[in-house]
Amino acid sequence: MHKPLLALSTGSLRKLWMAAAWASGAAITLIDEPLAALDKPSMRYVQETLNEFTVEDQQERFATARRCVIVTHWDAMQDVEWDGVLTLT
Template sequence: MCTSSMFHLEVQGVTCGPIHNLSFTWSPGVSWVCGDECKGKTTLLRLLAGDLQPTAGKVIAPEGGVFWIDLQSPEHDATTVQACWDALRPHYPQWHHEVLNDLVDALNMNEHREKQLHMLSAGSRRKVMVIAALASGATITLLDQPFAALDFGSIRIIKEFLHEAAEHPSRAWIVADYTAPDDVPLASVLNLDAQQ
């Protein structure tokens, strides 16, 4: 398990797609990456996840795993909600069954467990990703626009989770969205609009 003294997540002079020569260091807790459309929010998350490699610079990440998944693509359409979670669980040794079940109840997803993803609304499909991310137990959890298409009640529940996560000494939740919220304590905010 990564301790706060060992936690080191950083990009050094990274260039990839719309991101040019970006250097930034993250601390444990909840951080935000914000910016307008096509400024590189998702690209940065994919770089941190190792899903993309920079054309220049480097990414330094701590041990303990990175959670990143994009369930919006058609390749996941035929997968059921439960099968999706079952497939992810073995990749995350610190997976929290209790957190998953609590979030499933709180976000009203029990009735959808055996549905294929293509049968879900955009908001429910996003909840599948968010629930898995928050239950993963990964040292770094990457969330791309977790509130898109969600109702206010669901957004409130996720923000409550992030509010508690903000105090964690050895894990980081990095959220990419257009603007940073003023009702979640943030370790840092990286505004990609200001980097251009």
């Protein structure tokens, strides 16, 4: 809170924008390379959040469906329970 936006590190900016996207309530969120520039604890937190995201969607059956599309070329994030995975060769 004490730093101006432009003074944040790449990892902090990435976390900020992901949090903003998830909190927005948007029907679909696209995140490119979510783990890039993050330290290990932040990587674990992002993966835990993605798992909660899918559980939340399943519990809110009558709410508007929300989806998060992740694009990554180096990590399949095996700790996340995906609804589907598309692998391009």
